[in-house]
Each structure stands twice: as structure tokens, then as C-alpha cells.
Amino acid sequence: MISKKKKSYEVDVDDGLEKEEDAREDDSSSEETDDPFAEALKEDAEEEKAEADNEVEEEGGLDTIRSYLKEIRKSPLLTFDEEQELAKRIVKGDEAARQKMIESNLRLVVNIGKRYINRGLPFSDIIEEGNLGLMKAVEKFKYEKGFKFSTYASWWIRQSIERAIINQTRTIRLPVHIAESINSFMSVLGPLIQDLGREPSVEEVAEKMDVEVEEVRKIRQIIRKTYSLDRPLGDKDENSLKDIIEDTAILSPAKTTEGIKRREEIIKWLDLLKEMEKDIILMRFGLDGCEPRTLEVIGKQFGITRERVRQIEATSLSKLRFITNKRSIKFEELL
Template structure:
């Protein structure tokens, strides 16, 4: 205990009962003995005491924690009187809160994880949006104006139609003035014919054009609804939307509300008519008549109905029966509506070989056939030597051996001054001589070619 005074002091602070005043006197006596020791020894003892005090302090803290836990769990009311009031209440409250905080920390992710998760989600959403966004999307380009997303009420639509009709009357009057004057009328002449001032006429024209544009923009969605039904028929969606817009503009100019028809119904048929007409005129390299397209539509509809019923490969007889046409007409229709291919189109996607390179030319004979024909011509010339000059001339004129033109019996008779019957007799006799000669020379294969 002389070498570890701090340890003894810490034990006293933890609650050990001091022995008596005799112990204090012994400590004082020990202190007097230490004072008589050399300074170097005192310095060494001081260093040891400092290190011992640090160790004792650590032990005291550990012991205090153990005492707090044991007091909160096992001590009763008998030992609680020996501790201060603060030490009696604090461990229980502090221990409960500490456990709660620890449990919350386990359940709650760190701020770094939260920020990382949020940034990751934001990045994923950005990637999805950027991946699905196509600046060249036909629908996005077609409906990019703010007026295309605003639907009109029945009252607004009727007001716009009235203004458009006023504009059509003004333009009709202008066309009448143009035919009357032989030139385009000026603004003053146009205003005088109507009975308005120039500023009022300009205001009417501006309101009419603005109303027509607004009515057209508000119905662009119907154009897209009709156009997408005709995709895959030889025209892309952009061209179909363009043609449908032209039909919509025409329906706006020709609509008459006094007939009792809704504008949506009226414009739908105009849009559909312009789209189908453009498909007939521009969808194929070789244009087909409209009746061929109507029949082809019936055949396609019949085939689609068979597929829905479970028959994926209907025969031509079944298709013709359901389409209401004959099999011969169906064959002719399918033959004429074939899609032509370009001769410069590659046969395979991974090679540059075109159809022109692999398609034979029927107008050019192959070498074997050409040589065979040359030999046959030489044999025929040799055989003609057995005939008389008159018979030889008749055969050459009749079959066009030396000339490309074949002559009739009447034409040959006019050349020789003979009747048609006499020329026929001379021809028959010459052919008979040729057959006899062919059999003798072993060229019986040629005899079948002679009449």
C-alpha cells in the first residue's frame, strides 16, 4: 500500500469503510520516512505512483459499470440506502434510454446510406426516362404543341365552327372577285365588296384563321387514332399523319353544322378517306386500282377471321368463299398484288450479292443450246441441197430460213405467179423429200420437226 497510494485512495472512494485513525497515523509515519529518502528514489516512486493511479482509475471505472449493472438487476432495497440518490436513479434510466437508442441505431440506416439510396434511385429514374425518350418520336413531334392537349367543349367547338364558316364566306367572295377582275383583288376592293373597313376585314381574317388552327390542333389526336390503324400497309406513320391532317383541314372547311352531324363523326370519315386514298396512290411501286385494294382487304379480313377461329392455314377455296370471289380471281389478285423486289437488293444480309447477280437472263441462250442450234442450222442447209431450186426457195420463204419473216402460201404464190394450192403441193413434196433424206442419213430426230 506504500507503493500504491492512489489504489488505496480509489478503493476508499468506492465505498470501503476506513479502518480507524490508526491507519492515518501509520500513513503519516510512512510519509516522514519517505521524506528522508533520496530525490532520485522519490522521482522513481512518483512515476510508479502515476502509472498505478491510471491503472487504478481504469479499474475503478470498470468496477463502477459492473456495480451499476448489478444494482439495476439484483440489488434490493436493503443496499439502496448506502448509495446516493443520483446513483440510485441514474443507472436505471440511463440504461433504458441507452438500449432504446442502440435499438434505433440498429434499425435506422446511416445518412450516407440514405443519400446513396436516394441518388441511386434518382439515377435509375433518369436512365429510364432518358431511355424511353425519343426526340424523333412521330407522336411526340405531331402533338408537341400545347393546343393539341386541350380538349374543346361543345360550346367552344360551335363558336369556332361559326368563325370558320365566316372565314370560308370571305374566301369565297375573294375567289369570285378574282374571277371577275381576272386578278387577285386588293384588300380595299375586298373590304368594299363586303362592306367593312380594312381593319375590320383584317380582324375577321385573323379570327377565322386562328379559329381554324385551334379546331385543327384540338383534333390531332383523332388523326393519330385513325392513322395508327393503317400502319404496315406501305407507308410510314409520319406520312399517314400528314395525309390525315390534310383530311382534317378539309373537313373543317366543308363542315356544316345545320346538317345535324357531329364534327367528330364528319371529320373521322374525311381523315379515313384521305389516308386510304394516299395508300392506294403511294404505297406501292406499281400502283394498283382501288377495287384491287378493296378485294385484297376482304381477303385479309377473311384470313384474319380464320386465324381467330383456330385455322392458321386456310386454303384458297376457303378464303375465296368467305371473301365472296372465285378461286381464279383470288389467284389473279394475289399475283397482281405481289410486292416487287429491287434487283439491286442484297440476297443475304451479311453479303453484298444482289438479286441481279444470281438471276439468269432468259433472253440470253446458254452455250450448249446455242451450239446445238448452230449445228441444226448447218444440217438444214446441207439437206436443202437435195431439193430443186424452186422447192428450195419455197421452203426458205415458207419457214423464214434466210429471212426473219415467215411468208404465207398466198404471198409465196404471188412471188412465183402460182396459185395457193400449187404452192402447198410443192411444199408438201419438198418436205417429203427432206424426211426421206433424214432417215437415210440417220437423222431421224430431225424428221419429227418437219410437218
């Protein structure tokens, strides 16, 4: 829940959720009428919307959400020159400038936070973590490098949210040496982001950590798998891909073989999806042998928006649940 103490820095759930629901409805209306999954997906969507509304009401109600959004919109977005001026004042200890920089970027936290809904944390907690990342970005931003603040802050916001989700939902116990490697990896990213004004490449991180490029790739893959495998297969389903696929990077050879068989079983079910749906699920969860890709990367590959990718992902996961349920198969049976 959002505390009064931090109210000036914190964000409530945004009414962009309603816009996303509208987009989903518009999207579903354009689906082919002979799609055998259409009716089931429509029922799923209605039930999920009702559950989402209930969750929102438990956290303070839709009125509170809209009220907060209305409040944060009073703070105008900043131009590049305004960001630079505020940053100069912040360096000198100007608290008013710091407050303005934060308040003017609260909507950025909301926009990023929407991507993590139903990922294991209440939305209010997601926003709180995102705001902590925003404040860290304000603290560490070096205006003299000439980078746009939102580009720099986005990474800190995402990192803060994802770290919280991993800590909250992860049940996989990582070996100590892997945990240490992850901590080392995370510790060098911040300074590199600051120096480069963008997310560094694998090669740049490897050079900073003084390790082989392949080692960095493995670390990134473990981090992304731990996060993505904890994501539920749709808003209603408590099961996640982690319930089906174990992280083979930390399994014995015997269990690795079992994991491969489970992956083959999943691929069989994916073959029942449309080609684009299958490809997006493979890419999002790294089931194609590569690292999981972001919505933006996938969108560029297919020539569609990241929001459209998210919608297709959600629809595909719902279809997977529908397919297995129709065959009286539970996800646990694939373990």
C-alpha cells in the first residue's frame, strides 16, 4: 500500500489499465469468428477483468487510483533543457529541484510499472519499488554527459522493480557462486549506464567485470530465466513456466535430461498456436535456445508495437491453458 509519508513521491495504479483493457477488447473483436478458442478466451478475459477490479478495490479502489493519476499529471513533463537545469541544482543540494525532478517523472514509473502487473507483486508495491529506482536515478544522474534523464532513469526503475519481484517470488535456490556473480553483474551495470547513457552491451559488461563474454551471457540468462519463469501463465493461473521447466543451468545431468523432455512437451503444445503466437512465446521465455527477448525487441522483429506483442503473449498463454484443460491435463503432469 502507498504510505502517506511518501505520498509526494509515490504513484497509484493508473487508468491506463482501462485503456489497455479497451485495446484488448478492440483486439479481440478483430479476431476471426471461427477461432475455436474465441469463446473461451472471452470468458477468461471477463473473469480476469473482474478479479483485477477486485484486487484494485482491495488496494484502495478505482477512485483512489484515478485521483492519484489526476494528481501526478499536475506535474508537467520536462524538456531536456529543464532536466539539465534541475540536475545542476540537485548537485548543489537543492531539495526543491530534486522534488520537481521526481514528481515530473512519476508517470514514467507508472508506464513502466504497468508491464509488471500480475507478476507476483501488488501494483502499489510495484510502483513503490519503481519510485525507489527513480529516486536512485535522480541521485546518480550526471547531467554533464548530455544524456536524457528518462533514458537513464528507466533502467533504474526496471531494475528496482525486477529485483523486488525476484526476491518476492523466486523459489529457486541459486548456488552461492552464482549469486555472487549476479551481485557483481548488477553492481557494474549502474556505473556503465551512467557513463554510456544507455544499457551496456554484453561485451562492455564483460570488460568491466574482467570476465569472459560467455560468462556474462550465462549470468544474464540466469537472471532473466529466474524472473520470466516465475511469471504466471495468465492472470488467473497460479502455474508458471517454472512449474514446467526447471533452470537447467543449476540441475544435475539426470534432471537436465528430464528438463529437455519437458521442453519438448511444451513445444508440442506450442505447435497448436498460430505461428506468430508460438514464435512470440518462444522468444519471450527463451525457449528457442536464445535469451528471453523484450517486448520492444520482438515488436521490432515483427513490425508491431510492444503493446501488441504483450497482447499476443497474454492471448497465447490463455490458449495454452485452454488447450491443456480441454484435454484434462494439468501443468503438474508435465513435471
